Amino acid sequence: xxxxxxxKYFTPDEVSKMSVEELSKQRVIYGIEDKPPMGEAIxxxxxxxxxxxxATFIIPVLTASAxxxxxxxxxxxxxxxxxxxxxxxxxxxxxxxxxxxxxGGTFSFLPPMFVITGAVLAxxxxxxxxxxxxxxxxxxxxxxxxxxxxxxxxxxxMRRILGPITIAPTIAMIGLALYNTGFSWLMEDWRVxxxxxxxxxxxxxxxxxxxxxxxxxxxxxxxxxxxxxxxxITLAGVVSQGDAGYVSTQVLENxxxxxxxxxxxxxxxxxxxxxxxxxxxxxxxxMIESVGDYMAAARMSGAPIPSKSRISRGIGMxxxxxxxAGIFGTGNGTTSYSENIGAIGLTKVGSxxxxxxxxxxxxxxGIFGKFGGFFGGMPNPVVGAMYCALFGMIAAVxxxxxxxxxxxxxxxxxxxxxxxFMGLSVPYWANTVTIAEGLPLWxxxxxxxVLTIAKTGxxxxxxxxxxxxxxxxxxxxxxxxxxxxxxxxxT
Amino acid sequence: xxxxxxxKYFTPDEVSKMSVEELSKQRVIYGIEDKPPMGEAIxxxxxxxxxxxxATFIIPVLTASAxxxxxxxxxxxxxxxxxxxxxxxxxxxxxxxxxxxxxGGTFSFLPPMFVITGAVLAxxxxxxxxxxxxxxxxxxxxxxxxxxxxxxxxxxxMRRILGPITIAPTIAMIGLALYNTGFSWLMEDWRVxxxxxxxxxxxxxxxxxxxxxxxxxxxxxxxxxxxxxxxxITLAGVVSQGDAGYVSTQVLENxxxxxxxxxxxxxxxxxxxxxxxxxxxxxxxxMIESVGDYMAAARMSGAPIPSKSRISRGIGMxxxxxxxAGIFGTGNGTTSYSENIGAIGLTKVGSxxxxxxxxxxxxxxGIFGKFGGFFGGMPNPVVGAMYCALFGMIAAVxxxxxxxxxxxxxxxxxxxxxxxFMGLSVPYWANTVTIAEGLPLWxxxxxxxVLTIAKTGxxxxxxxxxxxxxxxxxxxxxxxxxxxxxxxxxT
Numbered sequence: 007x008x009x010x011x012x013x014k015y016f017t018p019d020e021v022s023k024m025s026v027e028e029l030s031k032q033r034v035i036y037g038i039e040d041k042p043p044m045g046e047a048i049x050x051x052x053x054x055x056x057x058x059x060x061a062t063f064i065i066p067v068l069t070a071s072a073x074x075x076x077x078x079x080x081x082x083x084x085x086x087x088x089x090x091x092x093x094x095x096x097x098x099x100x101x102x103x104x105x106x107x108x109x110g111g112t113f114s115f116l117p118p119m120f121v122i123t124g125a126v127l128a129x130x131x132x133x134x135x136x137x138x139x140x141x142x143x144x145x146x147x148x149x150x151x152x153x154x155x156x157x158x159x160x161x162x163x164m165r166r167i168l169g170p171i172t173i174a175p176t177i178a179m180i181g182l183a184l185y186n187t188g189f190s191w192l193m194e195d196w197r198v199x200x201x202x203x204x205x206x207x208x209x210x211x212x213x214x215x216x217x218x219x220x221x222x223x224x225x226x227x228x229x230x231x232x233x234x235x236x237x238x239i240t241l242a243g244v245v246s247q248g249d250a251g252y253v254s255t256q257v258l259e260n261x262x263x264x265x266x267x268x269x270x271x272x273x274x275x276x277x278x279x280x281x282x283x284x285x286x287x288x289x290x291x292x293m294i295e296s297v298g299d300y301m302a303a304a305r306m307s308g309a310p311i312p313s314k315s316r317i318s319r320g321i322g323m324x325x326x327x328x329x330x331a332g333i334f335g336t337g338n339g340t341t342s343y344s345e346n347i348g349a350i351g352l353t354k355v356g357s358x359x360x361x362x363x364x365x366x367x368x369x370x371x372g373i374f375g376k377f378g379g380f381f382g383g384m385p386n387p388v389v390g391a392m393y394c395a396l397f398g399m400i401a402a403v404x405x406x407x408x409x410x411x412x413x414x415x416x417x418x419x420x421x422x423x424x425x426x427f428m429g430l431s432v433p434y435w436a437n438t439v440t441i442a443e444g445l446p447l448w449x450x451x452x453x454x455x456v457l458t459i460a461k462t463g464x465x466x467x468x469x470x471x472x473x474x475x476x477x478x479x480x481x482x483x484x485x486x487x488x489x490x491x492x493x494x495x496x497t
Numbered sequence: 498x499x500x501x502x503x504x505k506y507f508t509p510d511e512v513s514k515m516s517v518e519e520l521s522k523q524r525v526i527y528g529i530e531d532k533p534p535m536g537e538a539i540x541x542x543x544x545x546x547x548x549x550x551x552a553t554f555i556i557p558v559l560t561a562s563a564x565x566x567x568x569x570x571x572x573x574x575x576x577x578x579x580x581x582x583x584x585x586x587x588x589x590x591x592x593x594x595x596x597x598x599x600x601g602g603t604f605s606f607l608p609p610m611f612v613i614t615g616a617v618l619a620x621x622x623x624x625x626x627x628x629x630x631x632x633x634x635x636x637x638x639x640x641x642x643x644x645x646x647x648x649x650x651x652x653x654x655m656r657r658i659l660g661p662i663t664i665a666p667t668i669a670m671i672g673l674a675l676y677n678t679g680f681s682w683l684m685e686d687w688r689v690x691x692x693x694x695x696x697x698x699x700x701x702x703x704x705x706x707x708x709x710x711x712x713x714x715x716x717x718x719x720x721x722x723x724x725x726x727x728x729x730i731t732l733a734g735v736v737s738q739g740d741a742g743y744v745s746t747q748v749l750e751n752x753x754x755x756x757x758x759x760x761x762x763x764x765x766x767x768x769x770x771x772x773x774x775x776x777x778x779x780x781x782x783x784m785i786e787s788v789g790d791y792m793a794a795a796r797m798s799g800a801p802i803p804s805k806s807r808i809s810r811g812i813g814m815x816x817x818x819x820x821x822a823g824i825f826g827t828g829n830g831t832t833s834y835s836e837n838i839g840a841i842g843l844t845k846v847g848s849x850x851x852x853x854x855x856x857x858x859x860x861x862x863g864i865f866g867k868f869g870g871f872f873g874g875m876p877n878p879v880v881g882a883m884y885c886a887l888f889g890m891i892a893a894v895x896x897x898x899x900x901x902x903x904x905x906x907x908x909x910x911x912x913x914x915x916x917x918f919m920g921l922s923v924p925y926w927a928n929t930v931t932i933a934e935g936l937p938l939w940x941x942x943x944x945x946x947v948l949t950i951a952k953t954g955x956x957x958x959x960x961x962x963x964x965x966x967x968x969x970x971x972x973x974x975x976x977x978x979x980x981x982x983x984x985x986x987x988t
Contacts, residue, residue: 212970427888
């Protein structure tokens with residue numbers, strides 16, 4: 007950990023008098039309860055919006071593609087996601103954990119989402135709306151699991167058994183388990199895909215020290231570059247309708263200027279037990295990830311280690327956020343955003359007020375339909391290229407939790423390696439299994455549940471690492487529990 | 498890094514007078530050039546043999562299964578592998594790098610082995626012997642690549658561009674990329690598989706502090722447990738011939754008592770350009786891994802950081818070892834064994850002489866045919882269970898190289914994560930691609946080569962990480978180059 011000096015707080019007035027050079031040396035410019043001047047706060051909020059844009063945009067695109075939505079519905083789903091992010095971020099920062107964390111769609115729900123939509127669409131009577139209804143039902147029903155685990159204070163207790171050895175493979179598997187949707191999509195049109203990928207690498211890794219725009223918005227700029235390139239080859243007639251690199255303008259034209267979200271817009275939710283339990287696996291991973299995020303966010307913004315009650319209140323409110331997301335039909339939940347925690351580290355602005363401003367920006371842009379419409383026609387290879395960089399980043403952020411762990415202990419190596427390998431190997435097996443016909447109902451349901459969890463790499467990794475890390479003998483120091491809490495509390 | 502004190506050498510005479518308690522406090526009991534008394538050296542050698550048994554046994558089993566060998570040929574291949582390990586270990590420790598490292602079959606060759614055997618067996622005229630001939634040809638031809646890179650001193654120069662950021666995902670991918678052969682094999686008979694897996698976890702993680710046998714031989718004991726369980730359910734008639742859990746005694750009965758290996762026993766090698774180039778990818782990964790092993794082995798046995806010429810001589814000799822392995826037809830090469838470096842850490846015996854004794858044990862048991870025959874009938878689920886633990890361990894050993902790296906640097910996170918994700922995502926794509934028919938020969942060959950490399954996750958990871966780590970701006974400290982060399986030289 008690069009320790010750049012002790013925290014020292016300044017009033018907004020003092021900050022306004024400091025030079026850029028002086029500011030850049032401070033660990034935190036605005037702390038959690040500081041309120042920058044309104045104009046600056048809004049600009050900082052827009053910046054947070056753009057930082058989280060990539061992920062908040064990818065999740066509905068991926069969901070829409072899995073359920074087979076056309077461009078118009080994809081656009082609506084994107085707008086919805088931003089709208090719900092705005093509402094839940096305001097709830098969380100004002101009444102929940104009161105930390106400077108943005109709430110948004112979660113990658114943890116993607117694996118069960120793929121499993122559920124895949125199963126529904128395999129039925130003879132399948133429609134996209136039906137898939138959304140089943141997905142929504144699973145999200146809504148399972149949200150009460152998170153609400154109870156949170157507000158009852160159970161998660162505060164669970165905190166004790168979740169060390170970095172469990173968190174690392176769980177978060178890493180969120181990214182790694184999606185290996186089948188990255189490079190394959192990119193290669194659907196290798197020109198568009200490679201332009202986007204190279205732009206992403208060049209902007210984020212080579213140009214970031216040259217220009218502030220590349221430092222803060224590499225994902226957005228790479229998307230725009232790839233999208234622009236696809237427009238060019240579309241207009242030049244190199245690709246035609248039906249090709250993966252072709253850009254259709256229909257979506258943008260069909261999008262309404264203003265779209266006010268309505269509850270249950272895809273139809274009333276349907277509730278299927280095995281889907282709900284599969285989704286619970288996603289909630290478990292999301293909760294584990296969020297507890298880690300709270301610690302990191304507190305550390306970044308110079309606050310003490312979050313108390314059990316703050317953690318419990320935050321997780322409970324995330325459950326409420328997922329319930330709201332389910333009611334509005336985003337096909338996903340909400341969770342704390344690691345991207346924004348990174349942005350706090352980058353901008354040294356850890357103010358709750360700034361995050362509330364960002365939430366208002368998201369809410370407003372979520373209602374502006376043309377906005378989502380513009381990105382609704384984006385070709386698959388652009389998305390695939392983004393995945394290669396972003397899913398990798400999630401994997402690495404997961405792995406980075408191991409910096410607190412003794413990586414020369416064969417106990418730790420065994421547990422971490424086992425969780426990684428099983429997180430990939432068990433889903434590979436589960437996807438080859440078909441449940442025998444004519445079984446008694448209880449047995450079919452049970453096998454269905456086990457298989458749904460077994461197909462979710464991150465749940466498998468969490469179970470393997472969680473059970474072993476809490477049973478195999480090892481010292482607190484070896485397991486990284488001391489170092490982890492030390493860093494989180496920043497004493 | 499747990500630093501337990503400075504090195505202090507003792508003569509064998511002094512050591513013999515120390516109590517177990519005194520010995521256990523020493524960092525190194527026998528250094529590189531120390532010679533323990535003959536009897537003790539042989540026993541320590543047998544111990545090394547058993548420590549490396551798992552991997553040296555798995556590789557020929559996996560190779561035999563990939564080419565479709567029957568039990569008798571599988572038994573011959575196992576014996577061969579031990580025999581060749583013995584020869585090459587003697588060469589390496591006496592004239593090569595002169596470090597206390599055992600040479601044995603390498604996991605790095607498994608991905609290209611699967612690709613080559615898969616391609617050959619898809620041909621209409623395919624036989625197991627033909628697959629071995631193609632495999633052998635690729636290994637022999639590509640071995641000159643390693644011999645030249647080594648003895649020319651080029652690898653000593655390459656050392657400079659191979660930091661922990663490249664080594665970590667490369668080694669990790671050796672294990673992770675094999676996710677499709679782990680749990681699926683275990684589940685071929687879940688009873689036998691689970692008994693073996695649980696035995697492995699209990700012996701290695703829960704019982705190791707209770708008993709020296711479990712500390713040193715958890716893999717061997719777990720194999721014997723799973724194998725014994727399979728024997729029991731076979732004799733009890735729970736499984737019958739053709740079931741995955743069934744043990745056939747035919748192999749043991751058919752094995753000769755004494756089997757002296759002969760060169761080219763599967764027929765004269767065949768040379769196909771794309772296979773050779775695919776195998777080169779395996780050699781590259783093996784070389785990268787070995788350089789890391791030399792540093793670790795030197796560190797464990799209290800020697801200074803290996804010089805460029807020692808590294809070059811070692812890699813050159815590994816190439817010679819691979820050539821010998823190819824000539825004897827093991828279907829694999831030889832490389833330095835991470836398992837044995839771990840064993841040095843465990844036993845605190847880093848003597849070159851002990852490793853030479855271990856080599857002689859391997860040579861003799863390699864000629865004793867019944868020995869390989871006993872393990873030739875081992876059921877698949879036992880092997881699958883071992884993979885889940887051992888491939889995970891390789892992944893974790895790879896990841897552990899990141900302890901020298903700044904895991905809060907977004908540059909490092911991007912590169913590491915990108916290499917991990919692409920190492921899984923690119924092979925997934927490559928396996929869905931078929932080369933169009935009727936292409937010009939040069940284009941078909943080129944596409945063939947690119948696809949062979951793209952199917953090898955660890956080569957993809959090495960290329961992604963190697964290129965980015967050496968081009969994206971970053972300080973030596975951030976990249977872990979300083980800390981890595983510090984630890985290796987142990988100053």
